[in-house]
Amino acid sequence: MLKPLTAIAAAAFLSAALFLAVIGGTLGAVILAYMAPLPLYVLGLAMGFRSAAIAVAVSGLAIALTAAPLAGLGFVGAVGLPAAILMQRALLARQDSNGGDLEWYPTGLLTLWWCGLAAVAMVVGAVLLGNGDIQGTVRDLLDQSLAFWLRGIDNPAVSGRQPEMVAMMAPSFPAMVAVSWALMHALNAILAQGLLVRFGRNLRPSPRLAAVDLPKTALAALVACAIGGMVLPGDIGYLASNLVIIAALPYFIAGLGLAHAAAARTGWSTAWLVALYFGLVTMLTWMAPALVVAGIADQWLGLRARLGGAGSPPSGNPPTAKIEDDSVDPNDRPRD
Numbered sequence: 001m002l003k004p005l006t007a008i009a010a011a012a013f014l015s016a017a018l019f020l021a022v023i024g025g026t027l028g029a030v031i032l033a034y035m036a037p038l039p040l041y042v043l044g045l046a047m048g049f050r051s052a053a054i055a056v057a058v059s060g061l062a063i064a065l066t067a068a069p070l071a072g073l074g075f076v077g078a079v080g081l082p083a084a085i086l087m088q089r090a091l092l093a094r095q096d097s098n099g100g101d102l103e104w105y106p107t108g109l110l111t112l113w114w115c116g117l118a119a120v121a122m123v124v125g126a127v128l129l130g131n132g133d134i135q136g137t138v139r140d141l142l143d144q145s146l147a148f149w150l151r152g153i154d155n156p157a158v159s160g161r162q163p164e165m166v167a168m169m170a171p172s173f174p175a176m177v178a179v180s181w182a183l184m185h186a187l188n189a190i191l192a193q194g195l196l197v198r199f200g201r202n203l204r205p206s207p208r209l210a211a212v213d214l215p216k217t218a219l220a221a222l223v224a225c226a227i228g229g230m231v232l233p234g235d236i237g238y239l240a241s242n243l244v245i246i247a248a249l250p251y252f253i254a255g256l257g258l259a260h261a262a263a264a265r266t267g268w269s270t271a272w273l274v275a276l277y278f279g280l281v282t283m284l285t286w287m288a289p290a291l292v293v294a295g296i297a298d299q300w301l302g303l304r305a306r307l308g309g310a311g312s313p314p315s316g317n318p319p320t321a322k323i324e325d326d327s328v329d330p331n332d333r334p335r336d
Contacts, residue, residue, distance in 0.1 A: 004047060004051060007043060007047060007051070008043065008051050008054050008055045008058070009055075009058065010039070011039040011040055011042065011043040011052070011055045012039075012054075012055040012056075012058035012059045012062065013058075013059070013062060014039040015036050015037070015038075015039040015040050015055065015059045015079070015080075016036075016058075016059040016062045016063050016066070016075070018032050018033060018035050018036040018038070018039070019033055019036040019059070019063060019075050019079060020033075020063060020066065020067060020071075021033050023067070034184055035188060036075070036079050037079050037080075037083045037184065037185055037188040037189070038188040038191060038192055039055075040052050040055055040056060040059075040079070040080065040083045040084075041083060041087065041188050041189045041191075041192035041193075042192040042195060042196065043055055044083070044084070044087035044091075045087060045090070045091075045189075045192055045193055045196055045202060045203060045204075046196050046201045046202065046203065047203075048091065048203070049084055049087035049088040049091055052083065052084050052087055053084045055080075056076060056079075056080030056081065056083070056084055057076075057080075059075060059076075059079075059080060060072040060073070060075050060076040060080060063075045077121075077124075078121065078181065082117045082121070082185060083185060083188075083189075085113065085117065086110070086113060086114060086117070086185065086189065089105050089109070089110055089113050090104075090105060090110055090189075090204065090207075091105075091203055091204060092104070092105040093105070093204065104204050104205070104207075106213065107207040107208065107209075107211055107212050107213070108212050108213040108214045108215065108250075108254075109215070110207065111212055111214070111250050111253050111254075112214065112215075112218060112250055114182060114185065114186065115182065115246055115247070115249045115250050117182070117185075118178045118179065118181060118182040118246050118249070119178070119243055119246045119247070121178055121181055122174050122175065122177070122178035122239075122242065122243070122246065123239060123243075125174070125177075125178075126138075126174050126235075126239060130235065133235070134174075134235040134238060134239065135170070135234075135235060135238050138170050138173050138174065139166055139170050142165075142166045142169055142170055142173060143162070143166050146162050146165055146166065147162065150162060171238075171241070172241075172242060172245060174239070174242045175242035175243070175244075175245035175246055176245075178242075178245075178246055179245065179246065179249065182246075182249070193206050194206075208257075209253070209256055209257045209260050210257050210258075210260040210261040210264060210304070211257065212253055212254050212256075212257040213254075214250055214251070214254055214295070214299055216299060216300070218247075218250055218251075218299075219296065219299070221247045222244065222247040222248055222251070225240050225241075225243040225244045225247045226244050228240030228241075228243075229241030229242075229243075229244055248292045250295070251291075251292045251293075251295030251296050251299070252288060252291050252292050252295060253295070254294075254295030254296075254298055254299060255290070255291030255292060255293070255294035255295035255298070256276075256291060256295075257295075257298075257304070258294050258295065258298045258303055258304055259272075259273075259276050259291070259294070260273065261304045261307050262307060263276070265307055
């Protein structure tokens with residue numbers, strides 16, 4: 001009994017310490033704070049999401065007592081609770097229809113939960129911080145932030161572009177913050193799973209990007225947000241247009257999955273993937289929409305199936321459950 005309690009306490013206080021590093025205000029401190037979910041994911045993916053949920057509560061209390069109650073609440077809302085929810089979904093498993101291998105919660109539905117939490121975080125954050133004028137608050141925040149970062153630059157050609165930079169960033173800034181938040185959770189979860197696989201402590205096999213399969217109903221959310229962004233007025237339309245980016249994120253992931261599946265069919269898969277990610281870094285504004293379109297096309301045309309099963313799970317791993325909606329069998333339970 002002592003060993004699980006020790007692991008929970010260690011994860012809780014390490015996560016709290018990383019989160020509080022942001023108080024330092026330096027770039028290194030921000031990077032440390034970005035890794036605050038990592039101990040929680042390591043704990044939960046090795047011992048079950050209930051252990052992680054306890055660690056979240058302990059971390060939030062420690063931060064509230066050390067810094068401020070609002071900081072503790074912010075940790076739970078932005079770091080702890082989303083991590084616990086994602087782990088609870090990821091660790092759902094059931095016996096297959098023949099009573100043999102375990103069927104794990106599908107990667108596609110897990111992707112939708114991940115993006116859905118990002119959407120909720122963006123809307124809640126915007127409403128709480130917007131003070132009745134979300135767009136004005138975003139512009140003021142960007143103006144103050146850019147003034148801080150540009151204050152040491154004497155070149156008028158750069159500092160004089162501040163109004164132009166604000167105008168360029170403001171329309172999609174909430175979505176960019178939400179995507180950054182989502183990437184924080186994804187990268188920490190991937191790193192935690194990789195460490196656990198390396199030492200043989202993972203509860204479930206690692207989800208495969210080439211096996212992401214989205215339900216067709218997911219496209220309705222993207223279409224609805226796009227229409228809402230065009231026709232709804234004021235802050236509601238502003239949030240809807242930002243939600244378009246988050247609603248497109250699952251298809252971006254599906255497009256990456258298609259690219260991985262296609263690369264696996266070649267004799268130069270590593271070279272193809274290096275070129276793909278280099279293109280993403282250097283030409284993101286062109287590559288990202290292309291991958292979204294590829295993900296939508298794959299969903300409706302079955303492009304990966306035409307590649308000869310390149311996205312199927314490797315031998316030795318339990319098969320992924322083929323579930324078309326978000327319902328869960330009553331006998332399903334997290335592998336805690």
